[in-house]
Amino acid sequence: MRILITGSNGQLGNEIRVLAENYPEYEFIYTDIDELDISEPNKVEDFFSANRPEAIINCAAYTAVDKAESDKHLAYLINTTAVENLCKAACQIDALMVHISTDYVFDGKYWSPYVENDPTNPQSVYGRSKLAGEEAVWKYARKGLIIRTSWLYSAFGNNFVKTMIKYGTEREELNVVSDQIGTPTYARDLAKAILDIIPNALEMEGSSLYHYSNEGVASWYDFADMIIKFSGINCIVKPIQTKDYPVHAVRPCFSVLNKAKIKETFNITIPNWRESVKDCIQRLKQQPN
């Protein structure tokens, strides 16, 4: 089975590359903006008809949440219009479109883990552009799989784990918000889940929506504290409130995702976030500086 990965130089795309050797039944085509700019509909259509993948995993996105507030056009171009391009081209070759979305489609005012059909109410440009991307899948994909995830980190790219290790090494104290609650998600775990469920997803008709994050619940403060402890860094992590850490985009104060649907439908187990943070930090320790 031929699988096209878009945005393959990002966190999720790179974790798929690492796992690829465990899936000899798949042939992967890796692209990022230089090989396939998903915002260009004609190029997408030509690429799809020349390469004819059976599934597309769209790892490309505009993920700079705060920058998106002043860069609305580009955020919508990549997170919405480009998704429409991919879905239309996928339809023409009858391919499965796997699309990744976000917990930031919710407003966080609901204090129970979100299920897939809970009402959305994004509070940021990024969240609204991603929700519009989901709507593009519902509207234009013949076979679509939308997976919402949260607080993604990995051994690749810039992310919260790497930032905490860097600042924790440089400073004696770190202030981290403790009143935003969610679940960190290891991109490697998400990558494995996607690759495992693709054969079943290919058999399904129409489009469907699932939530996937690691198991458990954390604040950003809990997450930072864990990172610093596992890394063996001598730094004090202090809890602060969101109001004392001003940023451009509003984040949901609660965005834990309920994963029952994806676990039951595809019979997968999901690691607890603490175990996955350990794994990521071990890998980072093994990487050359």
Ligand SMILES: NC(=O)c1ccc[n+]([C@@H]2O[C@H](COP(=O)([O-])OP(=O)(O)OC[C@H]3O[C@@H](n4cnc5c(N)ncnc54)[C@H](OP(=O)(O)O)[C@@H]3O)[C@@H](O)[C@H]2O)c1
């Ligand atoms: N990161 C999170 O915390 C988080 C949380 C929830 C959901 N998600 C979702 O999870 C998915 C994967 O996120 P990620 O963190 O792996 O993203 P990422 O690391 O930011 O990777 C995205 C990749 O897409 C590329 N890209 C940008 N514009 C493109 C275009 N026009 N054509 C092709 N490629 C393009 C980027 O290139 P450049 O780097 O050069 O722009 C980058 O390599 C995204 O859909 C994201 O919205 C992420």
